[in-house]
Amino acid sequence: MWNALTREAAAVGRSVRTCFAESGPERDTAVQSLKAAGAALLAWALAGWWWNAPMALLAPWTALFLVQSTVYRSLLTALQQVVVVVTGTLLATGALALTHDTMAAMALALPLTVLLGTYARLGSQGLYAPTAALFVLAYGSYSGFDILHRLLETLLGAAIGIAVNASVLPPVHSGRVHHLRARLPRDCAHLLHEVADGIETSYDKERARGWYDSAVRLADVVTELRTARRWSDESHRFNPGRRLRRSAAAPPPVEWDFTWTGSPSTSGRSRVRCPRRSRPRSPHSAYRASCRRSCGRPVTSSTAGTARRPASRTGPMRRSGQPWRPTAGWPRSSRTAVRGPRPRSAV
Numbered sequence: 001m002w003n004a005l006t007r008e009a010a011a012v013g014r015s016v017r018t019c020f021a022e023s024g025p026e027r028d029t030a031v032q033s034l035k036a037a038g039a040a041l042l043a044w045a046l047a048g049w050w051w052n053a054p055m056a057l058l059a060p061w062t063a064l065f066l067v068q069s070t071v072y073r074s075l076l077t078a079l080q081q082v083v084v085v086v087t088g089t090l091l092a093t094g095a096l097a098l099t100h101d102t103m104a105a106m107a108l109a110l111p112l113t114v115l116l117g118t119y120a121r122l123g124s125q126g127l128y129a130p131t132a133a134l135f136v137l138a139y140g141s142y143s144g145f146d147i148l149h150r151l152l153e154t155l156l157g158a159a160i161g162i163a164v165n166a167s168v169l170p171p172v173h174s175g176r177v178h179h180l181r182a183r184l185p186r187d188c189a190h191l192l193h194e195v196a197d198g199i200e201t202s203y204d205k206e207r208a209r210g211w212y213d214s215a216v217r218l219a220d221v222v223t224e225l226r227t228a229r230r231w232s233d234e235s236h237r238f239n240p241g242r243r244l245r246r247s248a249a250a251p252p253p254v255e256w257d258f259t260w261t262g263s264p265s266t267s268g269r270s271r272v273r274c275p276r277r278s279r280p281r282s283p284h285s286a287y288r289a290s291c292r293r294s295c296g297r298p299v300t301s302s303t304a305g306t307a308r309r310p311a312s313r314t315g316p317m318r319r320s321g322q323p324w325r326p327t328a329g330w331p332r333s334s335r336t337a338v339r340g341p342r343p344r345s346a347v
Contacts, residue, residue: 023175024175028171028173031169031171032067032069032171035067035164035165035168035169036063036064036065036067036161037064038164038168039060039063039064039066039067039160039161039164039165040060040061040063040064041060042063042160042164043059043060043062043063043064043156043157043160043161044056044059044060046059046156046160047059047060047153047156047157048060053149053152053153054141054146054149055135055139055146055149055150055153056153058085058135058150058153058154058157059153059154059156059157059160060157061157062078062081062085062153062154062156062157062158062161063157063158063160063161063164064157064161065077065081065161066078066081066157066158066161066162066165067161067164067165068165069171069173069235070171070173070231070234070235070237070239071162071165071166071170071171071235071237071238071239071240072234072235072237072238072239073234074161074162074165074166075162075238076123077123077125078158078161078162080121080122080123080125080126081125081128081154081158082154082155082158083122084116084117084122084125084126084128084129084132085128085129085132085150085151085154086151087113087116087129087132088113088116088128088129088130088131088132088133088136089132089133089135089136089147089150089151090147091109091112091113091116091129091133092105092109092113092132092133092134092135092136092137092142093136093142093147094109095108095109095133095137096136096137096140096142097142102137102138102140105137106134106137109133109137110130110133110134113129113130113132113133114129114130116129117129117130132150135150136150166238166239166240166241167240167241169241170239170240170241171235171239172232172235172236172239173228173231173232173234173235174232174235176228176231176232177225177228177229177232180221180224180225180228181225183221184218184221184222184225187214187218187221188218191211191214191215191218194211194214195211198211
């Protein structure tokens with residue numbers, strides 16, 4: 001356990017150093033955390049200190065969770081949370097007005113709000129439906145004035161969270177796309193050079209398995225590239241600061257990703273046969289090959305001696321069970337392939 005704690009502390013230290021040394025996911029996470037904290041402080045200053053609202057806690061609560069990783073996700077989360085808070089508040093108010101008892105109102109409202117929270121359209125914000133209901137039931141205030149204040153404070157926190165996320169260093173996630181775009185051709189070229197150099201010399205099964213595993217990992221990189229591209233496209237949606245903020249060059253078009261879809265190296269279709277001990281060739285191999293060329297169908301060793309000749313205009317069909325031999329109606333190349341070269345004594 002002590003070793004695990006030591007490794008975890010070392011990993012945290014590396015992340016902190018990377019955050020101050022270079023731009024990347026660590027710095028983006030730190031910036032978003034500071035923005036969320038600043039949005040919550042600003043919401044509390046407006047709702048609690050300046051406005052002195054009765055339920056001022058809802059404003060920083062909402063602003064804190066609406067500083068998402070993209071501006072588009074902040075807008076979507078704000079819409080989901082407003083719907084959830086309004087629904088939970090109205091259900092709790094209706095339960096209190098109907099029962100006039102906090103315990104009975106909880107027994108009536110909480111199952112409905114928890115069930116509402118599992119609705120897929122609400123995403124992760126569905127959890128706040130029973131939370132909003134508990135705020136109403138615990139405080140016992142369900143008048144029209146109190147409900148209006150809750151909704152206004154929620155809208156205030158949502159507006160502050162969206163404004164802070166969109167105006168203060170709006171997040172743009174295009175660095176991962178450029179990193180994978182440079183990594184994929186480099187790794188693919190390295191694998192192809194390694195395979196080309198390896199097949200010219202002797203290799204074993206373990207080495208061939210390593211090549212195959214590398215090709216499968218390249219296919220995973222292609223999948224990761226598509227995910228990063230979708231994340232980058234989402235970060236540019238409704239982002240007012242993407243043209244003002246200094247960022248990397250625009251990523252290549254989407255068609256560039258499909259170039260690697262059919263590549264044998266990235267699709268995992270690279271096959272390398274391990275060397276086998278040479279086996280004696282079956283005496284029926286030439287016969288079956290000629291039948292495949294002539295008849296257009298495969299002939300196995302179990303049916304090689306009883307293969308039928310297809311119907312033709314130049315010769316009758318043999319009875320079943322009798323071996324077939326080419327006649328004058330068949331091409332000379334087929335007769336030669338089946339019977340072999342004619343002996344010199346017969347010429």
